[in-house]
Amino acid sequence: MSASLPCWWATPRSQRFSNSGLGLKPLCAAVPSERFVRVAVIGLGYVGLPLAAAVAATGANVVGIDIDPDKVKAINAGESPLRGREPGVAELVGEQVSKGRLRASLEATAAANADVVVVCVETPIDPTTHDPSYKALKAALAGLAPIVKRGALVSIESTLAPGTMEGVVRPALQRGSKRTVGRDLYLVHCPERLTTGKLLHHLAELPRVLGANDAASARKALAFYGRFVKAEIHPTDWTTAEVVKTAENAYWDVQIAFANEVALISEELGVDAYRVRDLVNTCPYRMMLLPGAGVGGHCIPKDPWLLIAPAVQS
Ligand SMILES: NC(=O)c1ccc[n+]([C@@H]2O[C@H](COP(=O)([O-])OP(=O)(O)OC[C@H]3O[C@@H](n4cnc5c(N)ncnc54)[C@H](O)[C@@H]3O)[C@@H](O)[C@H]2O)c1
CATH class of the missing domain: 3.40.50.720 (NAD(P)-binding Rossmann-like Domain)
Structure with a gap:
């Protein structure tokens, strides 16, 4: 500590x-x-x-x-x-x-x-x-x-x-x-x-x-x-709480984007993205999300920008 x-x-x-x-x-x-x-x-x-x-x-x-x-x-x-x-x-x-x-x-x-x-x-x-x-x-x-x-x-x-x-x-x-x-x-x-x-x-x-x-x-x-x-x-x-909140939504943003990127690659290669995801998740500690419509809603698209704002501004 x-x-x-x-x-x-x-x-x-x-x-x-x-x-x-x-x-x-x-x-x-x-x-x-x-x-x-x-x-x-x-x-x-x-x-x-x-x-x-x-x-x-x-x-x-x-x-x-x-x-x-x-x-x-x-x-x-x-x-x-x-x-x-x-x-x-x-x-x-x-x-x-x-x-x-x-x-x-x-x-x-x-x-x-x-x-x-x-x-x-x-x-x-x-x-x-x-x-x-x-x-x-x-x-x-x-x-x-x-x-x-x-x-x-x-x-x-x-x-x-x-x-x-x-x-x-x-x-x-x-x-x-x-x-x-x-x-x-x-x-x-x-x-x-x-x-x-x-x-x-x-x-x-x-x-x-x-x-x-x-x-x-x-x-x-x-x-x-x-x-x-x-x-x-x-x-x-205070600062830890600010980082935690924005990081947990940035984490989700990255996970959603990753699943969709893998789905695009799978489609390009003619393999089943859902099967790829199932098999990835048979490896310990992997919890890949399902591909979907992409990032949306009120918070997920904006909170990663809040997380990096201090770095960008400095
Ligand atoms: N919506 C979600 O799912 C969600 C989840 C977690 C965190 N948050 C965060 O919580 C905060 C609020 O989100 P929300 O979805 O409730 O927003 P919202 O837009 O639904 O509500 C904000 C309200 O604040 C009012 N407002 C603006 N300026 C004001 C002022 N000077 N005095 C009084 N009222 C004023 C607006 O008129 C509006 O009704 C944001 O920081 C958001 O990122 C939202």
């Missing part, structure tokens, strides 16, 4: 989750494990809306914030504005809105009283340069920083290029709020891993990587995510 890793990183998980091991008692100003915690979710898309509804279902008081008036209107009417088949999302949104635990707002100031703020806005790449495009992220942080409550936990779930927490998120929050991360403001990067079509299932069942650069932020975030994540939560630092 690197000597620079914080000491809490190596704590056994059972201790990280137990109140006694974490010393949650002194964190009274914004204890995310409390049932009636106030939560703001900024960005109500495929990541933010299921999260907001799932957190509301734990008894929290949740406000979702979005710049899209149609989304805000639909959610306040108890409907899900998400397109595609998303089992359980519309029902959960309707239920939580009708119980008064979930509402949506166009106002950034609606996050002012939140104990926990989760940022889930889009982080695309520029179509020409492939550089990260942080317009939405910077706007969300600019709206949040002046009003964020002292002692609040801010979690960035949006996918980030390595170095963004340190170089963009922390400075924007500290400058705008006049607070110090780790002292009177707590900041983590907990990248989302869900896949469309299985949003609620993945939200609860997939292991999470939780990047924190100080022990208090890590403890608060473990308590918050422990409310609804049933799988392992792996604490680490």
